[in-house]
Amino acid sequence: xxxxxxxxxLKKLLSLDDSPHKTALSFAVGVYISISPFFGFHTILAIxxxxxxxxxxxxxxxxxxxxxxxxxxxxxxxxxxxxxxxxNSDATFNIRPFTLEHYLNSGRDVFFxxxxxxxxxxxxxxxxxxFALKFVLEKGKKHVSHKR
Numbered sequence: 001x002x003x004x005x006x007x008x009x010l011k012k013l014l015s016l017d018d019s020p021h022k023t024a025l026s027f028a029v030g031v032y033i034s035i036s037p038f039f040g041f042h043t044i045l046a047i048x049x050x051x052x053x054x055x056x057x058x059x060x061x062x063x064x065x066x067x068x069x070x071x072x073x074x075x076x077x078x079x080x081x082x083x084x085x086x087x088n089s090d091a092t093f094n095i096r097p098f099t100l101e102h103y104l105n106s107g108r109d110v111f112f113x114x115x116x117x118x119x120x121x122x123x124x125x126x127x128x129x130x131f132a133l134k135f136v137l138e139k140g141k142k143h144v145s146h147k148r
Contacts, residue, residue: 013137018056020137026055028130030063035075035122037114042067063129075121076114083117 016023033045046064050057067075084091091109 013059013062013133016056016058018059020134023056023059023137024130024134026050026057026059027063027133028126029053029055030060031066031129032122032126033060033064034067035079035118035125037076037079037111037118039067039072063126066129076118079114079117079121080110081117082120083113083115086116086120087113089113 013023013027018026029049030046033042033049036042036045038045042064043061046060047057049055050060080091083089089109089112091113
C-alpha cells in the first residue's frame with residue numbers, strides 16, 4: 001500500500017525554480033487531468049500538455065497523481081452524479097462486476113455522464129488547487145528567502 005506524503009510533495013514543489021504562478025498553474029492542470037475519466041492515461045496526458053503549453057513537467061505530473069486508487073471511486077461517482085444531473089440522464093452507475101453486456105448497454109452513457117461531470121468538478125478542483133498552491137508557494141518562498 002502506497003501512502004501519499006503531501007509534505008514531501010510540497011517540499012518538491014517548493015524546490016522548483018519556476019515562479020509560484022507557473023508551478024501552481026502546472027499543478028492545477030495536472031489536477032484537472034486527474035479528475036478526468038481517462039484513468040491510465042493521466043501521466044501521458046500530463047506530459048503531453050506540459051510540452052504543448054510549456055508547463056512545469058514535475059508539477060503537472062504530480063497534480064495528475066492527486067486522484068489515486070483511494071479517491072478514484074468517490075471522485076468518479078461524484079463526476080457521474082453531476083454529469084447525469086446536468087444531462088438529465090437515467091444511466092445507472094453499477095460497481096458490481098462490469099460485464100461486456102453492461103458496457104454495451106449502458107457503459108457509454110455512464111462514461112459520458114462521468115466525462116461531463118468531470119469537466120465541472122475538474123474546473124472547481126483545479127481552480128481551488130491553483131490558488132491554494134500559489135498562496136503556499138509564495139509564502140514558502142518568502143520564508144526560505146528570509147532564512148538566507
